[in-house]
Amino acid sequence: xxxxxxxxxxxxxxxxxxxxxxxxxxxxxxxxxxxxxxxxxxxxxxxxxxxxxxxxxxxxxxxxxxxxxxxxxxxxxxxxxxxxxxxxxxxxxxxxxxxxxxxxxxxxxxxxxxxxxxxxxxxxxxxxxxxxxxxxxxxxxxxxxxxxxxxxxxxxxxxxxxxxxxxxxxxxxxxxxxxxxxxxxxxxxxxxxxxxxxxxxxxxxxxxxxxxxxxxxxxxxxxxxxxxxxxxxxxxxxxx
Amino acid sequence: xxxxxxxxxxxxxxxxxxxxxxxxxxxxxxxxxxxxxxxxxxxxxxxxxxxxxxxxxxxxxxxxxxxxxxxxxxxxxxxxxxxxxxxxxxxxxxxxxxxxxxxxxxxxxxxxxxxxxxxxxxxxxxxxxxxxxxxxxxxxxxxxxxxxxxxxxxxxxxxxxxxxxxxxxxxxxxxxxxxxxxxxxxxxxxxxxxxxxxxxxxxxxxxxxxxxxxxxxxxxxxxxxxxxxxxxxxxxxxxx
Numbered sequence: 339x340x341x342x343x344x345x346x347x348x349x350x351x352x353x354x355x356x357x358x359x360x361x362x363x364x365x366x367x368x369x370x371x372x373x374x375x376x377x378x379x380x381x382x383x384x385x386x387x388x389x390x391x392x393x394x395x396x397x398x399x400x401x402x403x404x405x406x407x408x409x410x411x412x413x414x415x416x417x418x419x420x421x422x423x424x425x426x427x428x429x430x431x432x433x434x435x436x437x438x439x440x441x442x443x444x445x446x447x448x449x450x451x452x453x454x455x456x457x458x459x460x461x462x463x464x465x466x467x468x469x470x471x472x473x474x475x476x477x478x479x480x481x482x483x484x485x486x487x488x489x490x491x492x493x494x495x496x497x498x499x500x501x502x503x504x505x506x507x508x509x510x511x512x513x514x515x516x517x518x519x520x521x522x523x524x525x526x527x528x529x530x531x532x533x534x535x536x537x538x539x540x541x542x543x544x545x546x547x548x549x550x551x552x553x554x555x556x557x558x559x560x561x562x563x564x565x566x567x568x569x570x571x572x573x574x575x576x577x578x
Numbered sequence: 579x580x581x582x583x584x585x586x587x588x589x590x591x592x593x594x595x596x597x598x599x600x601x602x603x604x605x606x607x608x609x610x611x612x613x614x615x616x617x618x619x620x621x622x623x624x625x626x627x628x629x630x631x632x633x634x635x636x637x638x639x640x641x642x643x644x645x646x647x648x649x650x651x652x653x654x655x656x657x658x659x660x661x662x663x664x665x666x667x668x669x670x671x672x673x674x675x676x677x678x679x680x681x682x683x684x685x686x687x688x689x690x691x692x693x694x695x696x697x698x699x700x701x702x703x704x705x706x707x708x709x710x711x712x713x714x715x716x717x718x719x720x721x722x723x724x725x726x727x728x729x730x731x732x733x734x735x736x737x738x739x740x741x742x743x744x745x746x747x748x749x750x751x752x753x754x755x756x757x758x759x760x761x762x763x764x765x766x767x768x769x770x771x772x773x774x775x776x777x778x779x780x781x782x783x784x785x786x787x788x789x790x791x792x793x794x795x796x797x798x799x800x801x802x803x804x805x806x807x808x809x810x811x812x813x814x815x816x817x818x
Contacts (some may be wrong), residue, residue: 349675356671420665421658422662428628
């Protein structure tokens with residue numbers, strides 16, 4: 339029985355992952371992401387006079403907060419709108435298969451989107467000696483961050499049949515998580531900021547990006563993923 | 579084979595299906611008839627696991643919809659009303675995906691898909707995307723979807739709606755042919771079609787069971803009047 343479940347997740351993943359690339363939206367989103375990231379990163383890169391990717395990873399959380407909900411908004415909303423949601427739910431698969439399959443497809447897409455930025459790292463090695471430790475740590479962190487935002491985007495998509503609404507809800511939550519510490523610094527005493535920054539994705543991401551992989555940071559992202567996917571499961575249950 | 583027991587479903591305050599009980603025997607072709615909004619689609623959706631019953635239950639073989647939904651889904655091939663299908667997928671890819679999910683073994687997959695393509699006359703459109711297809715072809719893709727993996731039970735929600743007269747005859751032929759070894763529930767608004775294909779007739783109106791007739795009982799009742807007249811009497815009685 340366990341085997342059958344992983345089989346189903348695999349089939350749903352394959353179908354969803356492929357369907358990203360049959361429409362032009364995937365290529366547009368990836369192009370915009372690479373253009374904006376490249377421009378923002380390299381426009382300040384030479385001012386710092388340092389061979390590092392710190393600048394790149396610093397702008398990644400807000401960039402992901404906008405881009406990823408656009409990637410995930412169709413996951414459920416489109417199916418509900420077109421009516422294929424009924425087909426999906428009457429196939430012999432569980433909610434968990436569907437959610438995990440769709441989630442992994444979104445994470446796969448984020449990985450594809452992120453892969454070309456490795457070129458930046460290679461470019462930088464030509465200009466000075468790049469410390470690969472923090473870079474690899476950052477990429478792991480970026481994948482975790484992308485996965486967490488994908489899970490949130492999926493949750494938002496399960497809430498509504500309107501893709502625009504799904505995008506806005508997803509973006510709002512992701513922006514909060516990405517910029518929480520920056521907002522709070524303005525109007526909270528330092529002691530409370532320390533507490534609230536535990537909820538901030540940016541804080542945990544920055545920690546991993548230093549190259550020190552701490553289980554607390556990984557646990558944070560895994561919890562966000564779990565809570566969001568579980569929430570999506572509850573919403574699907576509730577819709578029946 | 580399928581036993582509906584006091585099946586009831588509310589949408590908020592509106593009662594869509596009201597204590598409906600009947601039984602479908604193995605190998606029967608059941609015409610499930612009723613005016614629009616009578617609760618046919620809701621009943622199908624509960625049977626196929628898309629919606630949950632408010633109270634009452636359906637038993638398929640020894641399985642109960644509240645406990646063994648996944649097992650029941652494996653037994654049923656379902657064609658929803660207006661056959662919603664992923665519109666950006668190739669017909670072949672779509673059928674292949676459904677075959678995977680339905681657990682058709684890798685070795686049997688190609689012959690099985692080919693067989694269904696022949697049965698539903700889909701050979702010319704296998705390499706078109708679903709949104710390029712006419713209504714008739716889409717409906718036939720839906721029928722192929724329902725037949726995938728040889729389920730024992732077929733649930734067809736208005737399989738002939740929107741088809742031209744030739745296609746209606748073809749579809750009826752398909753239903754009759756596969757009905758020899760399968761249990762089928764289907765609905766239609768063309769009563770002559772139902773009379774020509776079905777062994778039994780269940781008529782519901784406003785969520786309540788209005789009649790449950792065998793073909794012989796129907797013949798008896800329609801001796802001195804048409805099926806249409808009988809249908810109108812059964813389903814409009816309270817309006818007149």
